[in-house]
Amino acid sequence: MELKEAFLLALQSLWSNKLRSVLTLLGIVIGVSSVIAVVTLVNGANAFISTKFSSYGADVFTVSKMPAFITSAEDYVRFQKRRDILLPDYYYVLENCKLCTGMGAQQATIGKIVHDTQSVTDSQIRGYTWQMPLLQNLNIVEGRGFTEADEEHASHVAIIGTDIVDHLLPGLDPLGQELHVDGVPYTVIGVSEKQGSTFGASQDNWVGVPLTAFQKSYGTAKTVTIYVKASSAGPPLEAAADEVRVLMSSRRHDAPNGLQSFELDTNNTLVGFASTLTKSFGIVAGAIALISLIVGGIVIMNIMLVSVTERTREIGIRKALGARPNDILNQFLIESGTMALVGGVFGVIGGIGVAEVVTLLIGFPSSIALWSVIVGLIMATATGVFFGVYPARKAAQLDPIVALRADM
Template sequence: MEFREAIKIALQSLWANKLRSVLTLLGVVIGVGSVIAVVTLVNGANVYVAEKIYRYGADVFTVSKQPRVISSYDEYRKFQKRKIIRLEDYQFVLEHCHRCQAVGALQSSTGKVVSGTHSTTDTDIRGWTASMPPMYNLNVILGRSFTPTEEEHNSHVAIIGTDIQDNVLGGNDPLGQEIRVDGVPYTVIGVGEKQGKSFGASQDNWVAVPITAYQRSYGTSKTITVYAKAGSTGEPLNAAVEEVRTLMRSERHNRPGEEDDFNLDTNDSFVGLWNQIAGGFEAVAVAIAGVSLVVGGIVIMNIMLVSVTERTREIGVRKALGAKRSDVMLQFLIESATLSLVGGVFGVIGGIGVAQGVTAALGFPSSLAVWSIFAGLFVATAVGLFFGVYPARKAAMLDPIVALRSEL
């Protein structure tokens, strides 16, 4: 009953002094809300990265001119001096890699797609080998994919994203229709599955053509990325990676002991690097939000000290009626924890709202982690308890006679 009464008194105090309550809990609300928002957004980004990377399969690795993530300008300059990876490198790996279940190649740029009076800009133009659509985990929902013969003969056929179908072809049946990609005509043979938006950008504004036709239009001076599928993770993946490394070094005439002039990346290595970056960002953001919680805790302690002063006579009456020091201390601890917990609840609601607002406005992915809600509420309650100890102890140590003499 005392526990319920203490919570009731705390809530009545909040309701009786609304403005003071808002100002008191503001620090806790901001702190908890910041943590929830950051964790939700970072968790959403983690899910997005994992889905996009592992869409190829955990047993897929890439060979590229430079790593996917470059941490310094010196590294950038170093990688720019490397020879580009050519289609001949891909063909050599394709012919000689015995541990690879599949090998593909990708080259891309941005361009303009036109059909009649309709057009789109900043379209992702992809040059693919015939093996890339299944390796890319692309579901062709209408029509078909490329064939090796079309790749071999530089055929002007294309697979398109749903944005091209809706915005350029007017939503009509696209199969057999002609589109112009940077002025070059292609016949549509397939439509990829809709992927939606991410980070505010559409994932469906793309056109894929055979890489041989792509290079005939855009030239061969830019590097390609080679994709290889090992079949399974673990030792088979490691063996395939080492075999491809050996083949690439042989094809590119790297001397023994000389550093690779190309980069091999597995999905695990990239996801691991991303998790380190995201974890560091999350840690910094949580630390900054922690400052708000400390400020909020100090404000709660200050208000509780004011409350002790305002209720000195009440404390004297309770002690005169037989309340122990522990009873008085427990009452004020429960009140401070309740105050902070209420702030935590509003902080959780606000944090989720901010994260959803960012997702709606910018397309940044968000994914609510249930553990973060409980963690936020626990931390808020802990802050209330920690900063409520001193006011509660001060109330418990009051002399009942002195307290009863206090003026109302």
């Protein structure tokens, strides 16, 4: 009953002084909201990154001019100076790699798609070798994918994303329709499965054409990204990656034991690097949240000191009726912990709300982690108890005779 009574007294105190309670708990609410929002967004980003890269398959790796992630302007300039990876490089690896079970190459640019009087701008134009849709796990829900003949003859055929269908071909059977891609006509032979949006950007506003046809329009002197599939993940992938690394190095005359003129990335490399970035972001945001919690705890301590002064006579009466110092100490600790817990609850709600709003506004992925909710509530309660120790001890050490003489 003592625990329940102290808990109810704390809630009653919060309710009877609403404005003071709001101001008191603001720091706790902001701190916990920050923790929950950051963890929810980071968790969502990690899940998206892992899903995005793993969609290529754990047995697929890429060879490109520049790495997927660049952390400094100096690195960007250095990577830009590398020679482009060209289509003959791809064909060389394709012909000589013994441990590769699948291989494709891709180029991309931004362009305008037109059908009759309708048009879509800022669409991604992708040049694919015939195996690329399979290597990227693009599911063709209507029609067919590319064939070796399409690539060999630079056929003017196209696979499109669902945004192109919705904006240019509403109500029409997309198969067989003619689209003009930056002025060049292509016949639609396939429609990809809807992929949705990421970070506010649609993943379905694209047109894929054979890479040979793409290069006739945009030139051959542009770097390509090579996708390589091994027989399986683990040692087979590592063996295939080593073979491709040797082939590319010899093809490009890289110095032995020197710097490579290309980047070879596996899914684990990309996911690990991205996770490191998001963890660093989470640590910085967590430090900011910790500062908010400390500020909130100091405010709680201040309010509890005021409460001790206001309730001096009450404390004296309780001691006169037999309450021990530990009883008074526990009462005020429970009250301060309860106040912080209430702030933590509102902080959890606020943090989840902030993360969901960010997701709705810009499409940033979010995923609620139950452990973060529990940790947020524990942190809030612990902050309240920690900063409530001094006021509680002061209340417990009051002389009952002096306390009874205090004014009401």
